[in-house]
Amino acid sequence: AQSVAQPEDQVNVAEGNPLTVKCTYSVSGNPYLFWYVQYPNRGLQFLLKYITGDNLVKGSYGFEAEFNKSQTSFHLKKPSALVSDSALYFCAVDTGGFKTIFGAGTRLFVKA
Amino acid sequence: GAVVSQHPSWVICKSGTSVKIECRSLDFQATTMFWYRQFPKQSLMLMATSNEGSKATYEQGVEKDKFLINHASLTLSTLTVTSAHPEDSSFYICSARDLGYTYEQYFGPGTRLTVT
Numbered sequence: 233a234q235s236v237a238q239p240e241d242q243v244n245v246a247e248g249n250p251l252t253v254k255c256t257y258s259v260s261g262n263p264y265l266f267w268y269v270q271y272p273n274r275g276l277q278f279l280l281k282y283i284t285g286d287n288l289v290k291g292s293y294g295f296e297a298e299f300n301k302s303q304t305s306f307h308l309k310k311p312s313a314l315v316s317d318s319a320l321y322f323c324a325v326d327t328g329g330f331k332t333i334f335g336a337g338t339r340l341f342v343k344a
Numbered sequence: 345g346a347v348v349s350q351h352p353s354w355v356i357c358k359s360g361t362s363v364k365i366e367c368r369s370l371d372f373q374a375t376t377m378f379w380y381r382q383f384p385k386q387s388l389m390l391m392a393t394s395n396e397g398s399k400a401t402y403e404q405g406v407e408k409d410k411f412l413i414n415h416a417s418l419t420l421s422t423l424t425v426t427s428a429h430p431e432d433s434s435f436y437i438c439s440a441r442d443l444g445y446t447y448e449q450y451f452g453p454g455t456r457l458t459v460t
Contacts, residue, residue, distance in 0.1 A: 264447050275350070275437050275451035276388075283447060322387065326447065332378075336387045 234259045236325050238335035245313045246343050253308040253338045255323030264326040265306040267297055269319045270337075276322060282306060293317070313342045347371055348440050350452035357428055357459055365423045365455045367438030373418035374440035378449065379411075382435045394421045428459040 235258045245251045257263055264283050268276040280291025282299040290296045297308045306323060323335040347370040357363050367377060376395055380388040392413050394400040400413035410432075412424040421440075425432055435456050439449040 266448055268451070273435075273454065273456070275348070275453045276439070276449075278448045278450065281448050331390065331393070332449065334388045 234325060234333050236323050236333050236335040238321075238323055238338045240338050241336075242339045242341065244341045244343065247315050248312055251310050251313040251317070251340065251342070253321050253323075253340060255306045255308065255335060256304050257306060257323070257325045258304060259325055265297075265299060266324040266326070266332070267291065267295070267306075267308050268322045268324060268334075270322065271319050279308070279321075313340075315342045315344050318342045346442065346450040348374075348438065348450045348452040350438055350455050352455060353453060354456040355458070357457070359429055359459055360427055362424055362426045363428055363457060365425075365436055365438075365457075367421045367423070367440070367452050369419045369440045369442070369450070372440075372442040372450075374421075374442060375418065376441045377415060377421040378439045379413060379421075379423050380437045380439065382437060382454070388437065391423075425457065428457070430459045433457055433459045 237256045266281045267279040269279050270276045279295050280289050282289050287299045295310050297306055299306050318341050320337050320339050322337050324332050326332040349368045351366045379391045381391050382388050390403050391406045392400045392402045394413050394415040396415045396418050402408045415421040435454050437454045439451040
């Protein structure tokens with residue numbers, strides 16, 4: 233069965249420090265991987281995706297993620313966190329069969 | 345580009361009444377739209393997949409007669425919660441994929457439904 237795990241409910245980081253939000257997945261076939269961000273009482277916004285090609289993908293707002301096939305991971309990273317990055321982050325996986333599976337979400341708090 | 349709107353953004357209704365939520369892709373054509381439900385501090389639960397011109401595909405456990413979905417055009421899908429009850433109170437979010445199917449979904453801002 234397809235699944236996505238975000239092992240941390242919450243990540244706390246100081247402004248200016250690097251941040252990592254973890255994601256691992258389990259799928260049959262080649263995964264299409266996504267990160268979305270949700271601000272309070274808002275819908276999700278697309279951040280970045282991995283479909284094929286370079287394992288390091290860059291997305292919106294300075295975020296990037298690295299696809300690691302051997303570890304089945306797709307961690308979200310940013311070199312220098314901003315207070316405005318505080319939000320709920322969702323990792324998602326799709327095997328091209330239309331249905332997308334979302335992780336449970338990780339709440340990121342960036343402290344000034 | 346790739347903007348999805350939802351209307352209304354919030355609605356309060358009485359138990360037993362029906363509520364319609366609209367989801368529109370504003371600057372692209374969406375062959376497929378999705379309806380999700382999100383509970384507080386929880387992930388998104390896919391309710392149904394809606395394809396233009398055909399019947400929606402509902403996820404297991406979602407009552408199709410209670411949550412009526414219509415995808416009448418390439419830019420509009422509607423979710424009608426029929427005979428709403430307090431347990432239907434939730435945050436409903438729609439999303440869409442464009443005709444070119446670039447894989448990512450574009451989400452509407454969500455609709456907060458409160459049933460009293």
